[in-house]
Amino acid sequence: MPFHISLDGHTDLAARIYRQLRDGILDGRLRAGERLxxxxxxxxxxxxxxxxxAVAYERLTAEGFLVSHVGRGTFVSADPVARSKRAAPAGSGVxxxxxxRAVQAPPDDDRTSPAFDFRVGAPDPALFPLRTWRRLVSQALRPSLLPSSGYADPAGLEALRVAIARHIGAARSVRAGAEDVLVTQGAxxxxxxxxxxxxxPGTRVAVEDPGYPPAERLFTAHGARVAKVPVDAEGLDVTxxxxxxxxxxxxxxxxxxxGTPMSLARRTALLAWAERNDAVIIEDDYDSEYRFSDRPLxxxxxxDHDGRVLYVGSFxxxxxxxLRLGFLVAPxxxxPALRQAKQLMDWHGDLVTQSALASFIDEGLLARHVRKATREYSMRRxxxxxxxxxxLRDSLEIVPSxxxxxxxAPVSPHATVTVDSAIAEAARAGVAVESLSRYGGTRGGLVIGYGLVGSDRVGEGLARLGECVSAAGRS
Ligand SMILES: Cc1ncc(COP(=O)(O)O)c(C=O)c1O
Structure with missing residues (x-):
């Protein structure tokens, strides 16, 4: 690989060459075995x-950074003594x-693929309309569709904002025009x-308990004083x-x-509280397009008639x-401030993906995909x-949603299931499932995702999980 050496100035050229090569070796730009x-x-x-x-090479060779092989040339050394200098001394550094430093790292995600994956958060990649998406991406790459100037509107592709506004108006009764939508890289x-x-720093932010840890961690990282507010059967406890x-x-x-929806009474109380206390509400509507019964609230x-709600959606x-596609509808x-923040952060995201999504929505394919996927998820659920x-009625109950x-599935009031042992035992049986306590709250239990276990296999996965839960109830 060509390695750039700069010799501006005229003093001690050998030392300059030596230093630049040594730095290249220490920071990895020149790799072990590479020929100079x-x-x-x-x-x-x-x-x-x-x-x-030659003076520079000799010094680097004497210090173990380079090795020479007669007739073959000079190479970056694999010598452990020289390489170990690459690691910064412990405790030093910026x-x-x-x-x-106070932001907690998320629990390490286990990236293994269990036979039955009931973890939450992921939709089924097998249901994703890959061929259609490929067609739309390649269509989006046509020169005639690419924006003429280098950068575009920080709010995102106009066609996508129009499509999202129409889509959420129909699917979720959200009142928004294209000018209200800001396209983002995910929620x-x-x-x-x-x-x-x-x-x-110090702004008070309330999050739900149990709740979504990435939101809490993010607000903490912004310097907020985050308070956890309990959730009951009607939703966040406004009092x-x-x-x-x-x-x-x-x-x-x-x-x-x-999984519970917030009751209408609670929604009204929350809006009234926000108005009285000059607060702002972030409404994260991350997955409610998969709907299995009654009309959504x-x-x-x-x-909101007071401009206090920021509505966040995700694809x-x-x-x-x-795909990292989401959006924000703000008062x-x-x-203006949100647009500026977006521009300073990453300008406008990836317009090719945004264009593919705009066509996907416009051609009615998103609505069709959601209908089809809902039928499949409904069976699993x-x-x-x-x-x-x-x-498992002696051990767990299901929260209506x-x-x-x-x-x-919280542990039933009089049951004595040891959730952690059930989860550990399930892992040994090839079944991954999450503990409710991972998300806070006071009740133990399981959260069971159905994005990654097809309806043809869900029976066997549940049978294995059931044995582990029952065993953890007996122990
Ligand atoms: C509560 C909540 N909000 C948002 C998201 C989606 O986030 P993103 O759009 O950044 O992938 C998730 C995904 O699991 C979620 O559980």
Whole structure:
């Protein structure tokens, strides 16, 4: 690989060459075994005497950074003594600021593929319309469709904003025009943008308990004082909100992770609280497009007449999380700041993917895909609910919910299941499932995702899980 050496100035050229090569070896730009140009060649290239290069090479060789093989040339050494200098001494180095040091790392995600994966969060990649998507991406790459100037509107591709506004109006009763929509890289970027324009060190932010850890961690990283507010059968407990709370993050359509919708009375109370206390609500509607029964309640966004709700959506569940597609519908007063934050962060995201999604929605393919996937998920979900009710009723119960990609199964009030041993035993039996306590709250139990276990295999996975739960109840 060509390695650039700069010789501006005229003093001690050999030392300059030595230092630049050594730094290249230490930081990995020159890798072990890589061949260096012969001294004659490098000297010609740098317009210095061959002896100058030879002095630098000799010093690097003496220190163990290079090795010479007669007749073959000079190579970067694999010598462990020289390489070990690459590691910075323990305890040294630049450290992040205090609030970033305080941000907790997420639990290590186990990236193995269990035979039956009931973990939450992922839709089924097998249901993703890959061929259609490929066609739309290649269509989006046609020169006539690429924007003429280098960069585009930070709010995202106009065609996609129009499509999203229409889609959420029909599917979720969200009141929005294209000018209200800001396209983001997933819901997480929408939350980050909100944090950038509404959180300063010490700002009080309320999150649900149990709740979605990436949101809590993000707000903490922005310097917020985060308070966890309990959730009951009707949703976030508005009476538990502390005075001075500026921002309230909630998942009213399908509480994460419990799955319950927020009642209408609670929605109204929350909006009234926000108005009285000059607070702002973040409504995260991450997966409610998969709906299995009754009509959804109106989103907070459409009940809000005071410009206090920021509505966040994601295509991570309806399509795939790897596409990083989401959006934000914000009150007019916040829009300029949010657009600027977006531009300063990553300008406008990936317009090719955005264009593919715009066509996917416009051609009616998203609605069709969601209908088809809902039928499949509905079968899996019914099997899980029936299994827990029929086979595990002494150990677990199911929280009623009618949307999304997971079910929550807390331990029944009088049961004595040791959830952690059930999960460990299940892992040994090839079944991955999550503990409810991972998301906070006071009740133990399981959260059972059905994105990754097809309806043809869900029966066997449940049978194995059932044995482990029953065994953990006896032990
Ligand atoms: C509560 C909640 N919000 C948002 C998301 C989606 O985030 P993103 O769009 O960044 O992938 C998830 C995914 O699991 C979630 O559970």
């Amino acid at each position: 140009p012969p001294t004659r060649e490098l000297a010609r290239e740098l317009d210095v005497s061959r002896n100058t290069v 450290r992040p600021i205090a609030r970033w 997480q970027q929408a939350l980050d943008l909100i944090g950038r324009v509404l959180i300063e 538990a909100l502390a005075k001075g709370t500026r921002l309230i993050y909630t998942t009213p359509s399908h509480q994460f992770p419990l 109106e989103p907070l966004q459409s009940l 991570s569940k309806t399509l795939l999380p790897l 007019t007063s916040l829009r 019914d099997r899980i609910s029936a299994f827990v009710r029929d086979e 009618s949307a999304g990609l997971h079910l929550c």
